[in-house]
Amino acid sequence: MIKRVVVLLTLVLLALVFSDLVLNYIESPVLSPLGHYYATNGPAELGAANLVTSVIVTYRGLDTLGEVTVLFISAAGVGLLLGRREGNAAAAQPRKPASEIVQSAAQLLMPMVFLFGVYVFVNGHLTPGGGFQGGAIIASGILLLLLAQPYAVVSRRLIGITESLSGFSYVVVGVLGVILAGGFLDNRIMGLGQFGSLFSAGAIPIIYILIGFKVGSELGSVLDRFRAGDQ
């Protein structure tokens, strides 16, 4: 009884604060000074058509490196918590085979899903998308495979090698930025190319391809951990 009253009181007070925020909110008519700088200097300096990508990979590149690290730590945490099983092995519980509808749909859809994921992260500097979104799409393709073939074996060694190599190459590209261009994770280590074409914006496509592979294999391994042997 007391607990409900306290919860209700908290929510009512929070609603009062939020309604004050909403009622006094005024849409900004012009871009903020920082956004103005990104918009005017971004395309000329970095050569990427997608301004959000140029912010994520270059202007705030260190935050992206931290985010990749956080994702790696959470995948390691899931691997630790759902890791080896004490007692009976995973093969003790027979897995239910998938129905025919799911199997046929998976055969039709999986190549399209993987192709779409690769398209999204290769074109990250031209259209909305990028490494993280493409990696999530690839992980959903892996989930489709796990649903359609419950006995499919996902090679953990291959996923581990892909993930580690991609993360390592990302840091190597950053260090190359120190050696060949202005600073850590500078994308001008390669030529800026023609604005709006696929091979433009220096190292941004390379970084996004590496991030796409890393995120895809990481999320795929997390999904595999959740599957292996239920009780």
Next chain:
Amino acid sequence: MLELLGSVIVLTGSVFLFSAGLGVLRMPDSYNRIQTGTKASTLGTILVLLGLAVLHPAWTWKLLILIFFVLLTNPVSSHALARAAHAIHVEETESMIVDRLDESEDAPPSEGQK
């Protein structure tokens, strides 16, 4: 004129989407909820995309491909969810009379069964 037609189609689609949400709230058990949610929301999505194709004729082919993908993936995923719910014995409503999936699983699998 074309704009009016397109807006009416989008409005019909949104009515279906609203009824999908209403159905998920009001249905008695999980299997009914899965059924209403999928059917009504798939139809609502298709109608909204069709209305958009009428409003912007330049995007017609892209929207048709989108409709194809929605039609391909939405029912399959709800089918997989419903079979998983049946496998872990999620409880059914009391007014249930016949459970064909139970019957077909108890009977031994025959050779030419589709």
Next chain:
Amino acid sequence: MTGLPLSTFALASGLALILIGLLAMLTHKNIIRMIIGFSLVDTGIHLVMVAIGYVTGGSAPIIDDTVTAEQAASRIVDPLPSALVLTAIVIGLGVTAVMLSFAVRIYRAKRSLSIDDCAESKW
């Protein structure tokens, strides 16, 4: 274009989602429902951040035929909140994955998903 205050709607729905998510986290006993409430709070926060970056009449911060490089500074919305929300979505995903694996371990240890059965540390 139509004069509707779009970003105020988005801001209001984001804050409403935060309130609904908090209600879900505080009133349910099932661990999975509390995790869903957490995910709702996450989504609400992302909506609030994107709504704040909106500029009146602005379009997406991507330079192509519709918004050329010279007009960019006057016609796009702020790209910075969108970039921050991208990072926030990924981190929300990581946290949800760890929470769900905790739920799996609790179920394996106690055979129940209700949080009333995990009360050994209560004093």
